[in-house]
Amino acid sequence: MKLLFDGIDEPGLNTLEVYERRGGYDSLRKALGMAPEEVLANITDSGLRGRGGAGFRMGQKASFLPHGDIDKYLVCNADESEPGTFKDRELIQKSPHMLLEGIVIASWAAEINRAFIYIRGEYAHQADILEAAIAEAREAGYLGEQILGSDHSLTLVLHRGAGAYICGEETGLLDSLEGKRGNPRLKPPFPAIEGLYHGPTLINNVETLCTVPHIIRMGGEEYAKLGTETSTGTKVVSVSGDVQRPGNYEVELGIPSRELIYGLAGGPPEGREVKLWFPGGSSSPVLTDADLDIPYDFDSMAKAGSMLGSGAIIVVDDSHTVLEVAMKLAKFYAHESCGKCVPCREGTNWTVKMLQRIQSGEATPMDLDIMASVQEQIIGNCLCVLGDAMAMPIGSMIEKFRDELEAEIEAARERADAAALTDVVALGFADEQPDDSGAARSSEAGGRAGGKPEGPIPVH
């Protein structure tokens, strides 16, 4: 069943003309004919859970906003930067009006008159398309004062970011939108009470808002029949990594994960096996090939010890080592940590250094225990979940692939020892009597081969 991706490749769908011909903005007309409470009730009945990562129920979130005549804001989070996720990009690029329609309906439901779309700066082409769509919608009266003759008015501003993963976190995004460094804020107060410019703010992901017109069209209860009882509806899943057909696939929640990875995305290349996979972006704890038959929905993933996250499956096959994957992840989170909370700033950096120790053959299996304990001390101890986002997958890798990591430690030590020996032979020390100076020199050579940092540490 396709909702968001229904006809997504129709030529010209990004124009108002084609979108309207396909029934676009009919849901908005329907919604504006209802009372805001009724629209909100439909969203609540649909059971729609946020598609950005946390999976919080949208209807509930919108109902937290206070009523009355105060400045309230709606912010669409289009800062899609979770590694492995590219669903919002395709939705914005191919069907920008669906997003705009969702924004107008959601703002009507929560009685909001001012909306922002925060799009990541890297999506230049998508932002241009969105900008053109906003101009068209404004021209046609779908945005602005008294939309389609109703009481509802909405101004919409497209805001381009400048490249920071942390700005996908809702409070970091708000700070960035206010023109500051994108540092997350302490919660509570939650944005629904005090968000952008200290006003109540509803923040939703692109895909969540794109789903709203379909909910209004079908009716909330009808939409809730799709998917499973607690994970309703369809989800656009980004499948990437070691699969034959990487891409976005819209599926009903609750289908077996194997169907997604093997059926739709074609599985790993010929002759390769799935070694591990991330079910919800690089921040989710990893699963193995034994977990391939778990249904793909919020609760089943949580029960399996992972999470659905942003709905991005990254598949790693057996041609890659766990160490190399862990290193990529740790370096990414160390680079993107905003530096505000110590456990995250230090924990991510030290995890990188400990992984480098393994690579250079200086680690012992005990380092794995230390690394695991560092991960435990990050989780739950920071303002936002960026640190957790590294700690959870790295922790799960140590837990599930301990044997492989220990073997890697041993192999790296042997490599370093062998390299040290070659160095000694090459330098001609091997023939010398093992006097003091010779021993000192060979240990020096061993240290170099072991990859100890030479000279100043590069500045990041």
Added chain:
Amino acid sequence: MSIPVPRFGHGSRVPGWDESVDLSKDPAVVPDPETTPVLPELRTAITEAMAKYPDRRSAVIPALHAAQQLHGWCSPAAITQVAAVMQLTPAYLTSVATFYDMLETEPEPKGHHDVYVCTNISCSLRGADEFFDAMIAAAEGEENVHVRSFECLGACDIAPMASVDGEYVGPLDTGDAERIVADLRDGRPVLKAKQLRFRKSADPEVAEAASDFSPPPPQAPRPDTAALPQEGETLDRPGPSAPIEMPTEDAAEHEGDKQ
């Protein structure tokens, strides 16, 4: 970030690292708009951006983007100009500029090309690190081409990929590095056959449905879609995720003549 601080092997900073900072100056001075010369186009861009938000400070990122466009990077001069128009301190603006990856705080020539190579997990599983090395080698000696590795750019379906002046291209192999540099040097659209904007959805059902669509009525090409392949060319793809074949330069010109 902008000035590399020399460090000892154990990580401490070598004494004297802060000597270039003039501590006698007050960092919290807003430049005088009367005496600070500002490029007129920059002033217009910033004023327009500030008008869009309830709080003018929200326009900091758009303003720095605009300044970078004109100056090549967020140079001290660029920061001062933005500060004068926005009535903020240069220190505040620098703190913002150093936070974001796309705002350059190291000297880059005006009008340079940015090549961001995604080296995050999905791309690196498919050979992004090798491509990045090839790209660095290909751009060696090209002053106007600025290559850097970047975090996930959100296009893992075309991994390994890169963003060339904002244009997403992929999947890349090491041979494409030279072509990207050549295309940039000659001012051509970069790797036209591998641009993301022409790619169809990977979802097989969607691809099937797309072939049933009636052709859209003729209309004037819009600026953002003008470069898209014309109808018919996209509709009969062999595989669900195969890149769309681009018409040759001559054919494209010929078609342009017809319209």
